[in-house]
Amino acid sequence: MSTFSPLQRLPLHVVDLIVKHVTGSSRLVYDGVLPNSHEYRVLLKPLLWVCHNLRAVAYPLFCHDSELNLSSLPFDDLDEYYLRAPATHIDYRHRNHLGYSTHHMAKDVTIFLDELAVFNGKALDTLSSVPYDGCTFPLARKLTLVLVNGTDGEADGDYGTEDAGADEAFRIGPQRVEDNIGSLVERIKQMAPVASEYSVRSVLRREPSVLDQYCSDLVSRLYQLASRIDHGRNFDFVDHVELQVELIRNLTHVSYVSGSSMSNSYRYIQLARNSAPTLQSLVLESEPDIYIQGIVMDADGNHVSYPCLHTLAIWEMGDSLGSERPVFKGAAPFPILQRLRIGIDVPFGDDTFFRGNATTLEAIHMQLDIESISMLSKYTVFTPGSHPRLKVVKFWHKNNSGSELLPGVSSIMNDIGPRPTVCQYSQWGLVKDPESTLSFFGSRANIQVLTLSSLVPTLWQVITLIQSLPLLSDLRTMNPCLGPMPDGVDLDSLSEHVRSKYAPMGRRFRCWHITKRDGSNMEEIASCVLLLALACPNFGYAALSGRWRRQFMNAMKKKIGEPEFEQDTPRLNRLLFNGWESR
Template structure:
């Protein structure tokens, strides 16, 4: 008869939840590339020793991603970029557990390489020799190729004289990768040229990338660029992508080439992310050379960010055309990128997540077009609005209708997450601000310094709210004239329960002017909200705040409630 320990008797889903809880959010994500960090592996490793039950869950996660370095240049890049994060492919290691082999468990494989290493044959030689010659990734579904360097001009000229040799070298490398990961069905290509790298791609680069995409049985999965300097790209053959991402801190980057790349993949593109420090030619994104509208029939996610104004004037673009008919997620971090409601045409029934930075002009324009009216976007789940008073005109620049528009975006829908940034939120009572948002679970008003009693009444109108983000609150004025030491009893008798769902209260960064007042606000809220677990003060003040909380809980007004309040001390350090 086999005897099992109590841990071995645990159901699998309980073990999975336990591993999730222990590791938390320690796994890194670098521009969509998942990296098992040293911290993540360190948290997983003790779980491997618990029992076979835990090992069956933790081992695949420990080995879920794998990194290959197929050129000296890419190894130099990694040592600079991730000096504190040892990567799994750099030090080829195993844990010596029978049945668990690192490459064979990997589902996401990242290949770091230099373009020149492919043409010279160095990359093929590396993946054909130990330790990679016997390496196979039978479970890998996602392959990410990160190019850390372009080519030197002389090398490009040498290769250019022999296109047959260049293509043969490329084919050999791609063929070897296909042998290693035969079932990969998502291919991503990312350019991450660092400062001293050559930022010119070879004339054969588009052939190389197109061959990499052919590793997949479907369309190319993604193409991205992160650069600090202008990059000269040869992208003529690249099309039919489903994801495109561009991030640049340069004021003279390659955004124009990526706008063109997006247009070439308009029929297949599902996600487009363009972020740069200069104006984005948004009009060129949706308008062809003849002035006709370009439609993106499958685009689900669109993110546009520019540090400065778009170079498009505020003018109407198209009349009636709908370039993004099935959009689900819109993140526009630039004021008035179109002169009209182009973003929102045809997708009212599909839009789920909205993040908009609006100025006076764009808020007035969208109000005029009646983009958001009660119940117009039934699937909207999260709304984040940032109003930028970039002309310094204040509230007087907005009409009453435009102000009402700003406060009604998403009302009537089942919005679960709502955030508002900017100067307006201090001017309008919270009750009118959130009228029509009864389904909110997460509310962020980081610039608002609320009165505690307003917060309590607000909770009664938002029965599903679990997370609240505001600035530091104030205690007064108290609704009635009572002694300070009778506040706990008054709050319980008049307001409990204010909310049965609220768990945490996040307080804005900054210096706490009055620790005792803040502790009082948190304790009173905890008394009228039975599910309240913790408050998150500014990090620099956390230790002082927790000491003040402990002192307040031990004081006479709160002693009768100390057993239910002490959990705030324990949970407060976790928050």
Template sequence: MNSLPLSPFQLFPSLVVELVVDYVASSSGRSVKESKNDDTHRLPLIPLLWVCRNFRDIVYSRFCTVYELDLSSSPVKAGWSSWPTRLRKMARPAYRLASVVVLRLDQWSMFSGEARELLSNNQYSRGSIPNARLLTLEFVSGRTHTASYLGDTEIIANIIRFAEHLWQMAPAITEVKLPGRDFSGRVRKIDTRHFINLALKLYQYEHVATPLRNPFNFIEAGISDLVTLDCNLDSSLSRRYSVDNDSYAYFLQLTRQNASTLRSLIVNVGSVKNVSSLVRDAGGNYAEYPSLHTLKLCGPRIECDIYNMSRDRPLLPPVDIAKLPVFPDATPFPRLLQLHISISYPFGDDTLFRGNAARLKYLDIQIYPATVDILRKYALFTPASHPHLQLVYIDHMANFQVSPFASPKERMQFLLSIGPHAPVRKIYDIYSKPQFKKIVSLFADHTCIQTLSLPGTCMEFKHIIILVKSLPLLKELCTNAPCFDSIPTCVALPTAPAVVVAMYAPVGARLRRWHFGGKGKYDEIAKCVLLLALVCPNLDDIDASIFSDGEFVRKLQNVYYTQGFESHAARLKKLAFKF
């Protein structure tokens, strides 16, 4: 049987078809982008749908990208957000062009199973929307009481069935957004179980009429390898997602039951002694977490005001490491990639670091005297011990007055010894210009650093130059606001830019971003910013977002026009400021 001859329009090149569509869309004087917000100006495109498939595909591709499904009422309302309302049914064959699915529903319809039934009854089945990459869930206020009779097990089963149906309908989804909530998910490859995790978090943490009777039930749903087990072991801590001390035994039981699959574990403790139960139970049995990638040991944060601390202020007693538990035969966390410790080190030996030196990439540690004692005693961070460590974040000492260090220089030597080859370092421990003068030379031995954050550090311009010279690979720097306390007299003259360039340039060939905060004199800060840009040839990103009142911008302009910077306009116009 002979096929029908092609329409002559189907022989048009794609570019010609696009030009025709653009011309028709703009025939009323509106651009295609403008016409998307007005049904009337889309109507001239409708006849093109019947010309041939090429024209139809181009028209659909302009207006059939966001497909909306409203499950908050029955029957289901559906359509294209950019398509003429009265003609939405006409675009149904273009499901394959949708790149975004917006799902609007009452959250309890998901928990009760009604949402899945609505999708099934409206023939949204396997592969209905095959190319969508983004799923946006918009929850509307609805019947918070309708699912109050359901138990945890039934609700979790309904969430799982709903997620499975969604992924059959739109199998290419890679991103899920829950507008207005901070647990939206974006991963390289999101699948049914990732979505289930998001939905369970919504169910567990949202202010709903019937919260989870047992906050650990979602672990028992068989998806613990994708769930973060987050528990408070101290009921006095003010935290939204808390678990009473009465649940501690059950928490430990669940942790051990899922030890082989857990990937992330967050534990808030009021005392370091509680941590040891994660490693060994009362019967002396050891636990191992072979899949655990992230471990966070948190506690009540101790704020430390270095400037105003009174010597009469009561301090926490130092921890005696001789009384801490030791587990010489245990290797509980062999595959850790991220370790966060914001409490004093909880063991009397190297239990936390045993077996994971070759894998650890991220270390976030708050320095306590007991922590220092353990790190020194076991020489945990020798130059070659952690070859893959990328980021080291070191928070300030909580018990500053009982610091084991006699001087800021000794303290910084120790802080720099932790992960000496890590390219990204953040140290929140040095607070004054006199301190920094004594330690700036120490950075010369850490030339591998690419990102350095010293957010509490007050620095003079010349010390910034010394620091940048010491770190040839430095790409990003974060400091407190700079000052010019001891800048040479000649720099105060109108020829300052030329003088500074002659004295220092070029340095920091790789430095591209500088973020600073804190307080200071605007004219000094502005001059320092412009001079550093002249000295560092590739510095083009200045984050001064702490100054949002406009005064700094005015001062920056004044310094530029009155201090001799206009002759360097070609260089300075490349600067991008963030306010």
């Protein structure tokens, strides 16, 4: 063992290099996704027992996440539900991949279920046949239950249609189905004895059937186990399955993202109200927006308070209510709110969302219109020094009247004061008065991250902005253009002009994220980026998103080879390398 003692002192960056070499990966990703994981383990196993740092890197790759499939679908078929492709998983019916050697160390366990496999007892049989320590995960802190639909096509030759599943349920009998549900839920309770977080995600997609009564029982009982309920955009819970919401309490996180089901959205508002004393995060998208009143007031008109809620996100809930927006006269419903996102013209006619949390609010992401700006002003929501912890401010609006709203946004930002370090201003359509927009945000010297996603700036406007924001590190705009040349400067002398007049500047500036407009010149965009890099010594990342990335990188590579950039080629190549690495 003493022979290996120097390995115990390896710094983490050296460990990274070892792992990169063994895996053939250009970057080390700490999410369990590695190529050739079997070969990786074989090669590194001799080192795991002698190098503490290497163990810290290697072990989580094998045992942090475990996935157990108790559904009738093979893992490959689960991809159609947009689920994360498992890096290492346990399919005990086939005993593939890593076996059972490290799963007792798993910290995050995901179990896939489908309703028919639960109803007919096959999920419980599969779980009982696992030849590993009773299939418990003694170190697991998080248990995620994903309820999928196992009726879309043939599954293991057992059943593949809704009718076949219903026939089997009738053959078994209702009492046996209820017993199977109860036994499985009780068994799941024992699988992670120290888990502090239970999450349930629903992925049921089918027409109404006779199975709905059983499905309601199953989902409601699983929800009673949960501390988190995640009903995301890709997890589409069927409208016709009733939730027994009165039995589901003590949730900490509720997420419902849909957009069409009024009945389901109201159920999730009921879930939030039932768990008001413990709820920490609420994400809600639904229609119509009048239902938002149900969050802070129950059916009898009693006010509801959320003493633990730190995250609230409500958006895309319909058109503005105009003068009909309700006024809530109760006490502060969200007294310790830290992060607020309102993706709708404010659904209240008053300061309901902002009441009583001025000293705790850290981030605001808010859609604005004339009425919401007037409301903020009328109730004096923001005053200088009133929000000492507010660091992130993001405003956007959905119409083309952005220039008309800029004075209102400017007034709000001035009331908030200089504290925010992350600012975003977005609109549909281009900013009609870029000079005024840049002048306003350029006067806020504390900004570190700035998003002006509807702005098409010239290179010189970007340079002026960076000069006026000494702390700016991250900028996001639409594609830049060169704009009018300074007096006495032409294309041949442009790079030398930038070097001599502006370099060095913006020593904290690191990243420029660019969104391309159709019809813009890719070579001109590349020129703007490279010229800015000549002035900013630490500027190390610039890229276009999506389908334009490769074309942009090729334009950058071509430009770097031109004589005007020759003396800075090594530093400019860093931009190119980082752009490719970010894919």
